[in-house]
Amino acid sequence: MLKTPKSLRLHIGVFGRRNVGKSSILNALVRQNVSIVSDVAGTTTDPVEKVMELKPIGPVVFIDTAGIDDIGALGCERVRKTMGVIDRTELAVLVTDEWLDYENRLLVEFKERNIAVVVAANKTDLRQTAELEERVSEVTDSVVSTNALEYIGIDALREAIIAATPAEFLENNYIIANLIEQGSMTIFVTPIDIEAPKGRLKMLQVHCLREILDKNANAIVCKETELEDVLNKLKQSPELVVCDSQVLHKVTCIVPDDVIVTTFSILMARFKSNFEVMSRGTKAIDSLQENDKVLILEACTHHPIGDDIGRVQIPELLKQYVGGELNIDVVAGRDLPDDISRYKVIIHCGGCVFNRKEMLSRVEKAKQAGVPITNYGMAISYLHGLFHRAMEPFAVSESVLK
Ligand SMILES: Nc1nc2c(ncn2[C@@H]2O[C@H](COP(=O)(O)OP(=O)(O)OP(=O)(O)O)[C@@H](O)[C@H]2O)c(=O)[nH]1
Ligand SMILES: [Mg+2]
Known part of the structure; x- marks a missing residue:
């Protein structure tokens, strides 16, 4: 880059x-x-x-x-x-x-x-x-x-x-460096599917890799299909595994229980947003009932393709969790719908293309409208029953995790 x-x-x-x-x-x-x-x-x-x-x-x-x-x-x-x-x-x-x-x-x-x-x-x-x-x-x-x-x-x-x-x-504002030790090993698991940017890695992954190198620590990057093989080849377990949200479930089935696993979008929530508010907002998923309105916000305006995480995967997981239909609006780009107070919960992407201020402004607007807000990684881990595990590396109060 x-x-x-x-x-x-x-x-x-x-x-x-x-x-x-x-x-x-x-x-x-x-x-x-x-x-x-x-x-x-x-x-x-x-x-x-x-x-x-x-x-x-x-x-x-x-x-x-x-x-x-x-x-x-x-x-x-x-x-x-x-x-x-x-x-x-x-x-x-x-x-x-x-x-x-x-x-x-x-x-x-x-x-x-x-x-x-x-x-x-x-x-x-x-x-x-x-x-x-x-x-x-x-x-x-x-x-x-x-x-x-x-x-x-x-x-x-x-x-x-x-x-x-x-x-x-x-001051130095880190995304991953303050989670790892010098000499430690992190594995990045990233699916190379049709949603992956052509010919390159996501900028967030490149940024994380650079921080790891600056810390004199190490990283391996692999696809979820190769993860088991990579783990078998290592003499000892990695200290940390960071994956894309959509493969979290698969990854946690492969990685031993004592290894910390989290997602890139959870790292983003900590780096660029109000982590505390978003962690608490995740629990609002439990209060969802059939036909409730849910707002999914995506920062990028890419053309939706395949099993798009915001348009297909999260809605399906939510409906399964609620056990019925939901009214889900997916809005991409900078503009928010006029009246966000109509929604029961807002689920935001990691926001890699937004700066911190813009993410915080959105969190603030959700707060003012009295609507709980969470993010893709937190919501997906919650819906899979993996919230506790994915939030483990971060200082989060017990009341949020329960
Ligand atoms: N005398 C003087 N003229 C200035 C100064 N700074 C800008 N101008 C002139 O003021 C006019 C407007 O300048 P712009 O920089 O286009 O002003 P702007 O605020 O961007 O204007 P809009 O884009 O129309 O909102 C131009 O004719 C400039 O040359 C200054 O310090 N002194
Ligand atoms: Mg001008």
Whole structure:
């Protein structure tokens, strides 16, 4: 893999009203003309993304957005898209040339959602006084004066962004390394079926392999059909087996009981989501009754193929478990159905293509709607009676496991 996947990059969203200089600021920050600039209000319509390395943070993605004050039917649609970008924003650059109610509302939204904010008081060349900066300082402490046309204040803005970066992006945030010891052996079991990406491994698996190597530990990758053979060839049992959810049942039949077995999507729930909420949400499966509504959410929008896990496997397991029909909606991509409170439980995929913030935003929305949320790996292990085993490596309270 040549590049860090987008989902692992710090997401920096650039927000503000139309024409304040959002695209100019983004271009100046990345030193490239990636976003179109013009004096026509409403130039940026769809979010524009640019990935880059920002030392010392590392890989980031900047997202330019349409103005928050856009009007008309199309304008409303653009504002909706901009608000959607907030769901995946970890750090917001709020560009302004006059502090109005729009700015106030955006700031409140960021603060409520725990999103770090840096304000760029742009177009300094058009102002005689520091009135705007003083006004902003009353409501937030990170404000930088900029003139995007002449690149003035852009280095200071970059520094302010680095200073405001959430600690988890500066510290090491592991997916598997803190579950294994140096010198240990992990086996990855991954079916190479028609759903497997062509000619490569899933990025999550590559990421895990890299962490294992960094830890001076070892890994073997095999298909579920070869697992027994691989185990027979090893002189001692592996410390950990991680498999795709759809082969969990098969894998646990092969791997000795004293070996820890979990799934990639459970690792994802820990790495990218609210593990505690999702673990607790799993138990809601028990309360399902015939004809209840279940929402299955999938991050990728791939064309459904074969025994698709979200569309076929989980629904079948759920119906068997409940012993009757269920009303199951499967929704793929970024948009959530309007009223999620209609559902009895939400089952989410691992979310490899989402960043942590977007997953957490979804968990938060489920919480606000009062709907329990769980994830593919947890739900499948639960439905197979293997929840306890698949959750064993993680510190989960007994009340969740029972
Ligand atoms: N004088 C001055 N003009 C600026 C500055 N920054 C941007 N502009 C100008 O302001 C106009 C709007 O800039 P954009 O970067 O397109 O603004 P935007 O916020 O992305 O606008 P929309 O995409 O329409 O929402 C352009 O004519 C820019 O050249 C600045 O610091 N000073
Ligand atoms: Mg723009």
